[in-house]
Structure formats: structure tokens, C-alpha cells
Amino acid sequence: MRDAAALPSHGDADIAAVASLLADQARCSVLLALDDGRALPASVLAEEAGVSRSTASSHLAKLTEAGLLRVEAHGRHRYYRLAGPHVGELLEALVRLSPPRPVRSLREGTRAARLRAARTCYDHLAGRLGVAVMSALLERGALIGGDGRYDPERDRHDSPSNFGRDVPYELTGTGREFLVDLGVTLPTSGRPLIRYCVDWTEQSHHLGGGVGRAVLDRFMSAGWLARTPRNRAVSVTDAGRLVLAEAFAIDW
Template sequence: MRELAELPTSEVDIAALAALLADPARCRVLLALDDGRALPASVLADEAGVSRSTASSHLGKLTDAGFLTVQTHGRHRYYRLAGPDIADLLERLGRLAPSRPVTSLRDGTRAARLRSARTCYDHLAGRLGVAVMGALLEHDVLTGGDGRYDPRAHPTDSPSSPGHDVEYELAASGRRFLSDVGIELPNGPRPALRYCIDWTEQRHHLAGGLGAAVLGRFTSARWIERPPRGRAVIVTEHGRTALANCFGIDWSD
């Protein structure tokens, strides 16, 4: 996909990409991996609702197209999205795609959980992600914006995609606040401060290296629970206390 993106528009075969995503089973595989974790082929076959052999064919096509990477551990092969650019594409397509009708209580519950708290590749999203971003702004950890998505003031930004129009910065006292709650600002080539426009809340949630560090802290401290499958996360009782004490967030969802 990165190679295609560097070509002139007239040489990009969008139809080939569309054909790859036209199969519902392949789309279910991609969505199952949209939380940034790696899953074995057997689990992805179950997620897609197809046989193991059919899933193997789909996984091969997605891997060859650059959507997935694969690692072998013993007898098992684990697949994950090739990178955040693939997750960004899925988020944008999800924004444009029509909603599937909710036909059961299970579907309705799942949709509500996704709106409440979920992962967006390797960072928090939904109401929880937006609340954490807002708390960091309120506590003057971050400066440069107010967490709001305003299409008139920010014409380059668009829903369900990484943001570019707002230049967030870490305040002088920000590192101490983060350290006090056990979040270490990562070092490395990856930008530390990025944001996405949350597709359900239409506000900013934290991405980049710091967003990944926040998710890592929430997970390791067991402030949230991540089910074996899916992007929805659950705030634990311990997490409710931490949200109130550390961030001033009253999480009663």
C-alpha cells in the first residue's frame, strides 16, 4: 500500500484494492485485528465465519497485498495489521460505510460498548479516549488545542482519521503529571503527540507514542480489561477509582 501511495494518481489501481475489500470475510478478518493485537489463523477463521482452509486463502491475499504481517511461533502463525496506516484506512472506511442494522440484543450491546470505550489500533478511543484527552488538557498536561473537532477552523481534519490541524504540545509540567500516574513518555522516532478525530464522539482522542503509552499503563495496571477478541474494553472498578483520582474523570458508564 505504501508503494501505491507514492505513485501518480493515474497509476493507482483503486479497483484492485476495492476488490480485495469486497469480500465480507476478509473485512471481518481486518476488523478483528483492528485493535492492534496479533491473532492466530484459527481465531480469525472463527471471526470470519469460514473454514480454516478458506481463511488461509484470505489471509494469504491480505498479506500479499500488504495489509497484514505474519509471524510464526511454533506451529502457529499469528497475523496483525501491517501498521497504523492500515488501521487509519479501516477507520475512514468505517465512517463512509453504511451501518449494519442492529438485529439482536448482542449486536446492540456490542455497539454500545464500542461507543463507550475501545481501542483505535494502539490507543484508547470512544468516550473513554476522549475523556482522557480532555483530562490531560484540563490538567495542563497538553497545550495547543481544546480537544474539539471544528471542521470550519480545521479544514484539513476529517472524522475517523488522524488529525493534522492542531499542534498539541507537552506542557512543562506535563512529564511530572504523567510520571505521577505511571505513564512514561516514550523515546524513539515515532511522534509522541498525535491525535485522531473520534468517529463516535467527534472530538479528539490521543494517539501517537503517548497514546500507546497511556493504553499500556491502563492495561498493565488493570484499569481496563481487554477481552480476547474485539476492540471494546471494559473499565474495572479499580480503573474507575484511578480515573477519578488521577484524571478527575467520573466514569459511571
């Protein structure tokens, strides 16, 4: 008989523990509201989830205890954000696997249209605008290695349910110069420079990785994009439309 002390203390990953948390619509609404990397107070998250503040507090406590959220204190107020990019990646993968929710009101329809037009995918740009920016970078030779399209026959490991890895995109010297001239601060270390996602609404590639984050940071800091108060949708400002037209040849 084997000594019990010699047995491993842990078995397989308990996927059901996380899955049970995500089986609640209100908790999913909270997580999606935070999927743009922002930190939001419990009151805003309660409104986004359509629950009372006390119920939201219970949900937030469970999500924090499970390691999906972290809480930050700012004076007397507590703000919540995703625990890291890995949680954002989990959410985006689940979004790609999940059927669309039916639109039951004009408000929901407007929100869905905005998300499809332009939104953040944790820390980079997605939606029609994200796909258009990546396409423009490919057309001007700033990126090489692929055509921006999702081809299920060619890209056998890519699908709307995972992150792209089949297409070997690279940033060219011309691309570096273009982005630097645009005021984009390119990262010099850390995560890979170029990654891509199969955009779940457009079924095409949008730009991620260090460059994707740097581009979004520049668009936000320059006032070319504006965040919406309650979700991941972003809107293009008048100054942003001008930059998109002149620098990217995108008519927004």
C-alpha cells in the same frame, strides 16, 4: 518512436487492487478484529468473520499476499496481525467514511455499545473513554493548543474521514510530570509525541501519537483496562475506575 525500455515500468497506484480485497465483508471483519494491534490465530479470526476455517485461510492468504497482514509462527501455531500502523490508519479512515452497519441482534447491539464506550484505535485509546481522557488532560493543563472538540468550520482539513492535523496540541512540562507520576513511559524518539484523531463515534478528539500509545500501554500493563477476546473493545476494571476518578476526575 520511443524506445520501450525508456518508458516507466509503473503507472499510478492501483487502488482497485486493495479496494477489491476490502469489498468482502469477511475480510473486513478479519482486519477490524486485528485493528487493536494483537496477533490472533486463524481459528479465532474465522469465528470473528463467521466463516469456515478453510475459507478464513483463503482470506488470510490473500490479505497477507497483498501486504495488509503479516504472519508469525509461535511453535506449531500461526498468528496473524496487521502489517503495521499504516494499515490501522487505513482501516480507521475507512471506518469514518463508512455508514454504520444495522444492528440485528442483542449480541450485535451489546458489541456496538462496547465499541462506542471504550476501544482501541490501533495502538491508542478511543471511544467515549479515549475522548474523556484527552479532555481531562486538557482541563488539567497537561495538553495545550486546542479544546478537544471537532469544529468543521475551524478545522477545515480535519473531518471524521481523516486524521487530525489542524490543531497544534503540545504536551506541557506539567503534563510530562503528571504522566510520569502515573507510570507512563514517554517515548524519547520515533513517531511524533502528540497526534490526535477525530473519534468517529464521539466527533471529538482522542489522543494518538507516541503519548497516546504510552498511555494505553500503561493502562493495559497496570490492569486498569482489559481487552475483550474477540474485538477492539476494552473494559475498565475496578482498579481502573479508581484511577480514572482520582487521577483524571472521570466517573466511569
